[in-house]
Ligand code: ATP
């Protein structure tokens with residue numbers, strides 16, 4: 001086990017692999033794979049699977065393959081393949097030379113099918129899908145055997161060849177495994193191995209009119225690649241006997257072993273590629289990488305650091321129990337990481353002008369303020385100072401209640417990195433609204449008793465920047481518990497995006513696209529990687545500073 005991971009809490013998959021390695025199984029080798037279907041972008045649920053698949057291989061000195069599970073040509077595309085690769089790299093994992101397509105194995109799979117037919121373990125069936133439903137039966141009662149089940153093997157071999165050659169219409173014939181029509185597991189009642197489907201495949205074009213089913217293809221792909229541990233989500237548990245049947249009947253040695261874990265479900269979001277695609281196509285979001293999406297590219301654009309996503313997957317752990325994880329835990333991990341790494345800047349969202357009446361001629365023209373108090377190596381930047389500054393309107397109250405410690409008439413506060421400000425005068429407009437404050441300034445070297453520090457920006461040189469304030473995409477916590485007759489889109493949060501203008505200190509102009517910042521006392525933000533222009537960054541709010549998760553855990 002590597003240094004980095006040995007202190008992590010263990011889980012059943014790690015324990016199982018450790019035991020296999022200790023017992024010298026597969027020569028002590030660990031080979032896993034991550035098999036996404038290229039029919040959409042990766043989401044945070046996939047991140048969990050990726051962290052387990054790649055993480056286990058890394059920990060045990062093995063390797064993890066990236067394989068496009070592209071046996072179903074409908075909706076698959078190269079665009080998805082490329083973005084899947086990009087997102088996995090972003091998350092921090094590497095498949096080395098082990099990138100594969102299921103389609104690479106189509107010819108081998110046909111050979112295996114012919115082998116099964118000749119072993120009397122598969123046959124071409126001519127029942128229609130409707131008829132088959134009836135033959136298959138229900139779990140509590142055995143099904144009936146297809147009348148084609150016992151046709152001579154050579155007849156099936158010939159028919160299968162003609163299926164492949166395009167002689168028959170779509171869906172008319174199929175190849176079935178010959179297993180057990182009385183099995184209580186419906187997946188073992190002569191499941192389909194091949195179907196006829198005239199649909200161009202993004203890799204193989206029109207070369208094929210028959211496509212293997214997932215249940216047949218997946219175990220063969222794993223076995224061909226020498227995968228030792230095939231880790232997947234719980235919905236495949238009932239398919240496992242079929243997985244084992246395929247690799248054992250075909251005589252692969254060694255045989256890969258499938259193990260299932262619970263999917264990740266998150267509050268306030270949906271996590272199915274179909275639904276995410278619908279949101280993109282329906283225009284409810286601006287694209288797969290909309291910062292409100294639970295996709296990895298959305299999270300990257302939102303400013304989530306990959307290390308935070310990995311820490312979250314670690315914190316979620318690996319179990320066999322379906323559960324709903326609080327998105328606040330993810331946000332907590334994001335804050336935790338950004339607190340250590342994000343550059344501090346000051347920005348005022350709702351400005352109130354303050355005129356300093358006593359600023360001496362020799363007052364500093366600028367202050368050097370640390371870029372990150374958590375990281376001395378991050379250095380300082382210069383923030384110009386002057387007679388007029390902007391503060392946050394809510395940091396002033398004319399008649400403060402007892403528990404308000406910030407600026408008020410006659411009261412002083414510390415200005416972040418820039419001495420003290422005492423409010424001496426309040427200027428109002430005709431309607432009685434406070435429009436300006438006057439005050440006096442004292443340098444840091446003086447001893448002034450204050451109870452609060454506020455942020456500020458110099459009026460001269462302040463940059464107006466566009467800031468997108470993102471909130472949760474949905475307004476209900478558990479979308480799986482919404483009424484049957486409702487549509488998940490009924491629960492979209494109408495306030496999930498607000499665009500505002502903030503006034504930031506001048507150095508913000510140099511923000512590089514993608515760079516992360518803490519706007520002091522406000523939250524974490526990142527310069528949008530797409531819409532930022534040189535010298536004119538646009539910001540996405542990554543998370544607020546308030547940590548609901550830590551609070552709930554009694555940590556802060
Ligand atoms: P979706 O249901 O979102 O469309 P999928 O399971 O069809 O996802 P695949 O591309 O087949 O998507 O998934 C690739 C791998 O990621 C599979 O091994 C699957 O088990 C795993 N995976 C998918 N969703 C989750 C999730 N929510 N939590 C953990 N693993 C997941």
Ligand code: MG
Nearest residue numbers: 035036037069
């Ligand atoms: Mg799938």
